Amino acid sequence: SQKIEQNSEALNIQEGKTATLTCNYTNYSPAYLQWYRQDPGRGPVFLLLIRENEKEKRKERLKVTFDTTLKQSLFHITASQPADSATYLCALPPEGGYQKVTFGIGTKLQVIP
């Protein structure tokens, strides 16, 4: 079955630096990959979707890459701010399906002022 790996350890970075989070997956070739943000005690909030035929996607200070050969996505936040502190979740659809998503455990980002 599909497996999603995110570094579950917290990532601490200084304000203004670029944060890079990694999502690896196995046993599977997804049609797309999503990134969500989750704040403590709240539901996930959709950020970006990248399709298998796209190498890179940007939205304001966010950038996502998708390497289907390495089976890896990188999520970058440039010029990070303390308000970016949250847990970031990688999410994949089921193989052959397009609705429900399977989430990784998430990486907790702490931006230090």
Next chain:
Amino acid sequence: EPEVTQTPSHQVTQMGQEVILRCVPISNHLYFYWYRQILGQKVEFLVSFYNNEISEKSEIFDDQFSVERPDGSNFTLKIRSTKLEDSAMYFCASLGQGRHEQFFGPGTRLTVL
């Protein structure tokens, strides 16, 4: 901006009791989901619902669970006889036709004593 709402925000119940968690999805969305998140763990898919019937369910969603869309706006999750291990955050999500990004509600924290 339209949003998914959930009630109650926190539900405390005794083991063996029935609980009903309520959700109001975004009005023009067609696909509805329940996920749960045990403290410190990842967000897990429970069930998806489309066209007034369950389209997919996970192994977690056993006979103790049921979902219903009793009218044009509400979407409910019922746990018939709660167990201690049902204690978790339960998130409702909805999805528009032809879209991939799911919109999550703020969650209901269920505590089973």
